Amino acid sequence: MIRLHETVRVARSAADCYRYIADFSTCEQWDPGVYRALKTTPGAPIIGSAFAVTVHMFGRRVTLAYTITHLTPGRRIELRGEGAGVTTHEIITFAADDHGVTIIDYRADFELGATLRATRPLVAPLLRRMGRRAVAGLKDALEIKSVAPAQGWFSYAADHSLIAATPGFTERGYMAMDDKSHSEYIDDQVVVISGATRGIGLAIACEYARLGAHLVLIGRDGDRLDQAMQRIRDFAGSASTSIEGHVADLLDVGQTETVARRIAAAHPRIAVLVNNAGALFDAHALTDDGFERSVAIHLVAPFVLTESLMAPLSAARGRVINMSSGGMYLQALHLDDMNFEQETYSGTKAYARAKRGLVALTRHWARRYDETGVRFNAMHPGWVATAGVSDAMPGFEKVMKHLLRDPRMGADTAVWLGASTTAARCNGEFFLDRRPHPTAVLPNTAVKPSAAQALYAWLRNETGVAVHGVG
Incomplete structure (x- = not known):
């Protein structure tokens, strides 16, 4: 098992942060490793909602099937993902402090299939790097920008x-x-x-x-x-x-x-x-x-x-x-x-x-x-x-x-x-x-x-x- 744990502080309400991530297809907007994400079940996100997430992994694009396994509105999201010889259990929790800041805690456990276990020393650093970049991207996505854009x-x-x-x-x-x-x-x-x-x-x-x-x-x-x-x-x-x-x-x-x-x-x-x-x-x-x-x-x-x-x-x-x-x-x-x-x-x-x-x-x-x-x-x-x-x-x-x-x-x-x-x-x-x-x-x-x-x-x-x- 490969374990990831990242924490970020975001200047948004916990309700906003939860709302944005609960529709997990938004990960295409904040995770630089994701090429495309689709919610494959209709309607608002609920337990059982499914997502097809195409990621850049191992030098190619592969699609992982994610399912929401638990939701506590405003506080906790759990997902299970499978595909490309990897199974993942991910937990995202939200806690607000007294200053209008939300602490987002991300934990993930990755299980490698038989064909990938021998490559664990190579895959583990790759997955950890992807996790760090994803959480950093999530923080950037949620924080409201104040500088008008300019052309370089x-x-x-x-x-x-x-x-x-x-x-x-x-x-x-x-x-x-x-x-x-x-x-x-x-x-x-x-x-x-x-x-x-x-x-x-x-x-x-x-x-x-x-x-x-x-x-x-x-x-x-x-x-x-x-x-x-x-x-x-x-x-x-x-x-x-x-x-x-x-x-x-x-x-x-x-x-x-x-x-x-x-x-x-x-x-x-x-x-x-x-x-x-x-x-x-x-x-x-x-x-x-x-x-x-x-x-x-x-x-x-x-x-x-x-x-x-x-x-x-x-x-x-x-x-x-x-x-x-x-x-x-x-x-x-x-x-x-x-x-x-x-x-x-x-x-x-x-x-x-x-x-x-x-x-x-x-x-x-x-x-x-x-x-x-x-x-x-x-x-x-x-x-x-x-x-x-x-x-x-x-x-x-x-x-x-x-x-x-x-x-x-x-x-x-x-x-x-x-x-x-x-x-x-x-x-x-x-x-x-x-x-x-x-x-x-x-x-x-x-x-x-x-x-x-x-x-x-x-x-x-x-x-x-x-x-x-x-x-």
Whole structure:
């Protein structure tokens, strides 16, 4: 038997610490030895809840099956893990002192199978090192950060060469992050998410639900909304009353404005709006409102939703998170041809131009609404393996499939921007992996404030949506 014992002190309540660890799938956020962790039984963690935890062990990835064997709420968690010739019994206890600090005590007993017993002198130091790193990572994950993020010089230089930056768009960029944790709870705060029925949007919704948010999802298909809500409840153990779905086709200005007004009437305070809905179209077509479809879904819909929800966002000093794409780096804003009618249509160009416009609009909103306390930021999720990417760019997906991120990696920054204390200090910035990045690196692609103002005026005039008063 190999025994581990580590103790750390964390400046959080015992209830918060217990809550975070009881859903043991969060270990992928704090244990550097874990690649992926999934709760394989639905609902809130209980005795018998099971988890599949893929770890880096013995120079390869192996999956261990964990089961919760005992829970004393707020005080004790026991788990049993099996796999790769190892059986483990782990006990985590929580004790609060008189100064708002929780002492987390971690103990583990590892039994090696017959094939590994001869390697005990080699395996024991490895397991102890993994245990020390995991507990140190847990302490870091639970402690709330107070320093706003900044981009390092190497990352800045890579961005401006563009090619050197692209490896960071892959899974490797996410795995290199120092902090992947989501441990700041936002219980009962209202989070509105568009495009949350699959892919990145669904992953965003799942994580916000785990943080205790009241979710308001917008999608165009009622059946898919129902399926997504059930997936979220299974993932986070959320009550059915904490998730609601609204059907609307965001290609339609009228439907978008109507659903936004309905949400605003029901929720006078909105903490977070995530404009995530998107699509890549292979042929040119205009919506009934006269917008090219990429412009309609990636630019017009976020404009209508955001302006229509500004009153409840302002009341909560909320946050708006706009999903962009690295493709925008290759395109400029074309104010004289917003609907892509003056040149041969390219779906990828139209997509990138609309995303360029959305990032410019984000900065304009940040300036326009600064005094309201609402914070606006845009983000790039990296290169993510989703059904949308597979359908729209099968060649890219085939070549890059082993390097692409999974949806939870792409969702990470959107959740951090809406829930973390440090992100509340950020306004008008563009993020990848929780770090600000420049919005333009190629000549003639930067959008001047005057052009962003003109874009805002164009959207206001073309949609006819009443904008929120300022001052």
